[in-house]
Amino acid sequence: xxxxxxxxxxxxxxxxxxxxxxxxxxxxxxxxxxxxxxxxxxxxxxxxxxxxxxxxxxxxxxxxxxxxxxxxxxxxxxxxxxxxxxxxxxxxxxxxxxxxxxxxxxxxxxxxxxxxxxxxxxxxxxxxxxxxxxxxxxxxxxxxxxxxxxxxxxxxxxxxxxxxxxxxxxxxxxxxxxxxxxxxxxxxxxxxxxxxxxxxxxxxxxxxxxxxxxxxxxxxxxxxxxxxxxxxxxxxxxxxxxxxxxxxxxxxxxxxxxxxxxxxxxxxxxxxxxxxxxxxxxxxxxxxxxxxxxxxxxxxxxxxxxxxxxxxxxxxxxxxxxxxxxxxxxxxxxxxxxxxxxxxxxxxxxxxxxxxxxxxxxxxxxxxxxxxxxxxxxxxxxxx
Numbered sequence: 029x030x031x032x033x034x035x036x037x038x039x040x041x042x043x044x045x046x047x048x049x050x051x052x053x054x055x056x057x058x059x060x061x062x063x064x065x066x067x068x069x070x071x072x073x074x075x076x077x078x079x080x081x082x083x084x085x086x087x088x089x090x091x092x093x094x095x096x097x098x099x100x101x102x103x104x105x106x107x108x109x110x111x112x113x114x115x116x117x118x119x120x121x122x123x124x125x126x127x128x129x130x131x132x133x134x135x136x137x138x139x140x141x142x143x144x145x146x147x148x149x150x151x152x153x154x155x156x157x158x159x160x161x162x163x164x165x166x167x168x169x170x171x172x173x174x175x176x177x178x179x180x181x182x183x184x185x186x187x188x189x190x191x192x193x194x195x196x197x198x199x200x201x202x203x204x205x206x207x208x209x210x211x212x213x214x215x216x217x218x219x220x221x222x223x224x225x226x227x228x229x230x231x232x233x234x235x236x237x238x239x240x241x242x243x244x245x246x247x248x249x250x251x252x253x254x255x256x257x258x259x260x261x262x263x264x265x266x267x268x269x270x271x272x273x274x275x276x277x278x279x280x281x282x283x284x285x286x287x288x289x290x291x292x293x294x295x296x297x298x299x300x301x302x303x304x305x306x307x308x309x310x311x312x313x314x315x316x317x318x319x320x321x322x323x324x325x326x327x328x329x330x331x332x333x334x335x336x337x338x339x340x341x342x343x344x345x346x347x348x349x350x351x352x353x354x355x356x357x358x359x360x361x362x363x364x365x366x367x368x369x370x371x372x373x374x375x376x377x378x379x380x381x382x383x384x385x386x387x388x389x390x391x392x393x394x395x396x397x398x399x400x401x402x403x404x405x406x407x408x409x410x411x412x
Contacts (some may be wrong), residue, residue, distance in 0.1 A: 074277035
């Protein structure tokens with residue numbers, strides 16, 4: 029299976045994007061760029077998000093235009109960087125390429141090595157990175173990803189139906205194998221295969237609910253879409269944390285809808301699903317402290333992304349989406365020493381700013397954590 033490469037660029041750099049699209053295709057990978065793949069009548073935003081979510085590698089074409097332009101190119105860059113937290117440290121996932129000398133945004137330069145395409149031998153570096161990414165993907169497909177006591181394999185369901193409207197569904201889900209925890213692996217696998225098929229059945233368009241007069245002129249846009257991708261965040265011999273990115277598009281809608289679904293489990297004796305309140309002896313106090321930290325960190329991240337301090341309006345948006353309400357923090361993951369709170373597109377800022385996340389260390393919450401709480405199982409023998 030060819031490596032899937034998503035190309036993110038500013039519209040002013042379209043000619044360069046198409047040039048590198050052709051070069052990537054010659055390298056045997058499967059590149060995707062909107063100007064080559066979008067069809068008349070398709071909902072362009074939904075198709076771009078689907079391709080972005082499905083990509084093995086994201087190539088960011090950086091120029092004086094793209095690094096200063098707000099909108100979808102910035103959102104793609106922000107979302108790609110956000111997804112890095114769910115990759116292994118050695119994984120090749122985001123490749124920033126400089127089309128010309130420009131100031132690389134801090135949140136990219138601080139995390140990733142970029143390639144200046146104007147330097148001799150630059151394309152050889154890109155090809156080497158793609159070869160390594162392809163090898164990594166092949167190993168993961170064959171042997172699964174090692175996560176604590178598990179080997180985790182990615183399974184995939186695809187279901188398409190032509191109608192007015194029809195549907196296009198792509199759902200990934202994990203399958204677990206373990207020699208030391210076979211019963212846990214069996215239960216987790218059963219849970220997620222059941223979840224996948226439940227979502228598949230829910231997302232299918234009913235053939236008796238058709239509107240041919242409304243959709244007959246809309247072509248490819250007359251499709252309901254659903255796509256789901258998962259990532260293992262952290263695993264030990266007693267604890268597992270993972271997250272799903274979910275995208276939904278309803279035929280005729282202006283925009284797709286994106287959100288997170290997260291799962292946290294302990295399995296000391298039996299598998300138990302954890303809610304955020306299970307970690308705390310004083311949940312109300314913990315939520316208040318989490319809110320304070322999130323608003324502060326979101327403000328800092330805004331400055332890193334834009335080079336500007338957040339306006340009063342933006343601060344109010346942070347408070348509206350990360351205020352002292354437990355429902356604001358229902359999508360969270362757990363690592364060895366921290367919680368990570370995930371905010372989907374639109375929850376704490378404008379649509380073009382994309383996804384956000386905030387790390388809150390256990391240390392910051394010591395006054396509220398249960399002394400025998402499940403966070404203790406996240407700090408143990410196996411680590412992702």
